[in-house]
Amino acid sequence: MASCLSLGNPSHLLPTGWKRVVSSWLDEDTPSFDFGGFVVGETEQVAILFGKAPGVLAGVPFFDEVFHQLGCKVEWKIKEGEYFEPGTAGKKEVARVYGKARHLLLGERPALNMLARASGIATRARRLRQLKDKANWTGVIAGTRKTTPGFRIVEKYAMLVGGVDTHRADLSSMIMLKDNHIWATGSITKAVQAARSTGGFAIKIEVECQSEAEADEAILAGADIIMLDNFDGPGLCKAAKNLKVRYAGKKMFLIEGSGGLTEDNVAPYFGEAVDVLSFGSLTQSVPHIDFSLKVQPKK
Template sequence: MTNSYEHLLPPSWKAQVAGWFAEDTPSFDYGGYVVGEVHREAFLFGKGKHTAVLAGRPFFTEVFAQLGCEVEWHLQEGESFEPVKHVATVRGKARHILLGERIALNMLARCSGIATKSKRIKDLAVGYGYKGIIAGTRKTTPGFRLVEKYGMIVGGIDPHRHDLSSMIMLKDNHIWSSGSITAAIQQARAVGGFSLLLDVEVGSEAEADEAIEAGADIIMLDNMEGDHLVSVARKLKEKWAGKRKFLFETSGNITESNLQERAINDIDILSTSVVHQSVQHIDFSLKIQKPN
């Protein structure tokens, strides 16, 4: 039996949900006063115009759990649905349902949007014959990273590093500030030890050579495209075969329209922010049902 994605979440995640309430209702709940304590049932509908992937169930459930409401799900996490779909039923006091409504819907809309886009990009790449890793990036929203990375995982892609402590990534500013690629790698290894992978951004074949020589685990061929990207990757893999172990990553300006030319099997990792930045949210609504 497959474990729930909820089992990935850290102990602190429920406190984040409480923080959303502190932001959204810092003072009086005037609308809640109007509807009062009457118990009601509300239907969660997945809307929009296209097939979507459901993602964010644990967060949605926790929003209403903190309000004493019960959520009954009619779809599994990661399941695709066609609109309009009755996705879940929420039961509890009317004022509590409405208190959690906007927080829960906003979260679910974005998390499901990221999962939907992630699945689409992954499916396209596989369809092009790509056998490597599709990964998101760390260009996530401050305070909302956990939900966004969760959406990537539900969508079937690699979430890449979660924070600055997850992996050592040396970009152009690190290299310029330390003097050279070799110097930056040596300093990073001295404090990062053996357990952290070292990902180094390079802009040319010569820089990639230096990073490989210095012991980088992942070489990010930044903003290289087309024949140039293929040529550099193949040449370096042939040169270092049997001498060094490393992966090639490409990033920058990856879109659905140019994915096919970037999804080449000489590159091990395709990392892109297209799966989470400016992604189309999935439209959900929560409708309290009229009593019989």
């Protein structure tokens, strides 16, 4: 899978309302009076964005928009998706921001919080992509919907910058029938039939399965994607191969492995019959990349 960065400007993917999300960050951080801004006033200043830990830069459009809404200008020294290291100085100049002192400080924390998390996700995504490529595995590394409420657009964007698949963006993107759906409906077959009656031909249906027997039922019911959940690596590869052999020339479907996957344990899951591996760990407990924004003293 080609990185989105090699195919065009990733900011062109963003929905029409993404700038309102950025506005909400500023509203949240200054709900009433800006006391600190009153202190520093509106003298024109320059602030340097330093990267203080190695990582992949992600979140440039959101960072730019924070300061655009505050009347500031950002000048980048490295590009979106570029890997950087702080070097012997312990910090790498990543960008410069020009604007009024109080506006720089209004945007500082929302912009840094976003950039730190987005870059952390992109960095982990890049490492997972490198593990996949090193293993010569032809399947797809994907994220999950285990994202931060109100912050999903940034986290999914960061996955793309890091070179992995976003999986479904929301409940409307694909029908995923998990254990609770099946228990509430009564069976896998009934759940798939109900889903198909509303989703029609255009929306794919994925079914979470705990065994090959459940996978058989899902395939025969017409599921497009079979998620083999919480299998160990050898077990996933064996079950995936069995299913592909059993339905060769009869049914078309993808096999996804999920459940507890990390950088450290993924190697045994790279099976030839496995099409997708999805990682909640791309967004959960991901280390952030440390950045700071320092207003430069007047000379």
